[in-house]
Amino acid sequence: MINHSDNYVTLTNENSVTHESILVCILSIMTTNKEIVPQSINQNSLLTNSSLNASTNxxxxxxxxxxxxxxxGPIDEYFKYDVKIHQSIVNAKPWEKDPHYFKWIKISAVALLKMLIHARSGGNLEAEAYEYMTTYKEVVARVGRTENVLGWYHSHPGYGCWLSGIDVSTQLTNQTYQEPFVAIVIDPIRTISSGKVNLGAFRTYPVGYRPPDDGPSEYQSIPMDKIEDFGVHCKHYYSLEVSHFKSVLDKRLLDSLWNKYWVNTLSSVSILAQPDYLAGLTKDLAEKVEHAGSSMSRMNWDNDRLEDRLAKCSKDATKLAMEQLHALTGQLIKDSLFNKF
Structure with a gap:
């Protein structure tokens, strides 16, 4: 069982970072000790100094x-847990008065990398460890850890970070009975394509609450077979601003985790590891263009809506081209590095 304090995520509201912070232990509920121990091989015997420098870079x-x-600094302020302060916040329940009480979420680099490794292990299947939460809560009590589990995460491989109808229902139940609680979604497939971790953090609105119309949100590509589920529930939750940090306690764990992540990334061929994803994007784009074209024949079709759909298709096409170019470039670089002799 991992009992290191840098398995935490910090949830804060806009008014305070110290007195109204809630430490959310998310990563430990999803990973076991064996998952963070690097493979039993001597990396120094396999990698040259230049390779080690490449890993560091x-x-x-x-x-x-x-x-x-x-x-x-000598003290990691984010990891200080005060039972009295936490309990006073729980008793006050400020989120009931303000549905947007929580504004930001801070995730440690160790937690971020753990989630990514776990999500990638699922391949094209959703990865989660919701059942492990019960075991985790029992084990941490034995070692005197008083922090509660205040969040969960799962993956959406290849179709973006948002909450489905089932996710909204699950998160709403958690917020009803064990507040405060946060939902995190990570897309390992899009992460492989872009290099940047594709992650979102969300909170659901109370039942019956109607959020104000904030105008159009940032566009993200949603597959055709997911658009209906996305559209029906997109007004039932809101996203938190996500930031990442690295503390002085993180270095050793981050080194061990990175060795595992780096070797897997270096040895994988992204364009071959995700052929279904790229083929699916191409097929989905064709369906969207065909759907937009068929809409032109309708008598009362709104031209603005048509232009909006075509603009989104254009963005999806650009994204698809860039991802394939990125994958091909990465493969050419690996070929030039490792197939010289």
Whole structure:
């Protein structure tokens, strides 16, 4: 059982970071100890100094791409857990007065990498460990850890970060009976394609609450077979602003985790590892264009809506081309590095 304090995610509201912070232990509920121990091989015997430097540079690039903030100092303020302060917040229930009480979520680099490794292990299947939460709660009580489980995560491989109808129902139940609670969704397939971790954090609105119309949100590509589910429930939750940090306690765990992640990434061929994903994107794009074309024959079709759909198809086409180009470029670089001799 991992009892290191950097398995935490911090949920905060806009007014305070210290007195109204809630430490959310998410990662430990999803991973077991064996998952974070690197494979029993001597990396130094397999990698040259240049390879080690490449690994370090890759990690630094990964941290830069994901805007990982370094927190320096002898004490990690984010990991201080005060039972009295936490209980006072739980008793006050400020989220009942303000459905948007929570604004941001801070995720440690270790937690982020653990979630990514776990999500990637599921391949094209959704990865989650909801059942492990019960065992986790029992085990941490034995070692004197008083923090509660205040969140969960699962993956949406290849179709973006949002909450489906089932996800909304699950999160609403959690918020009803064990507040505060946060839902995290990660897309490992799109992460492989872009290099940046594709992740979202969400909170559901209370039953009957109608959120104000904030105008159009940032566009994200949703497959045709998921659009209806997305559209029906997109007004039932809101997203939190996500930021990442790295503490002085993270280095050793991050080194061990990165060795595992780096070897897997280096040895994989993204364009071959996700042929179904790229083929699915192409098919989905063709269906969207065909649907937009068939709509032109309708008598009362709104031209603005048609242009909007075509603009979205254009964005999806650009995204598909860039992802295939990214995958091909990565394969050419690996070929030039490892097939010289």
């Amino acid at each position: 890759a990690r630094e690039s990964w941290e830069t791409d994901n805007n990982v903030e370094s927190i320096l």
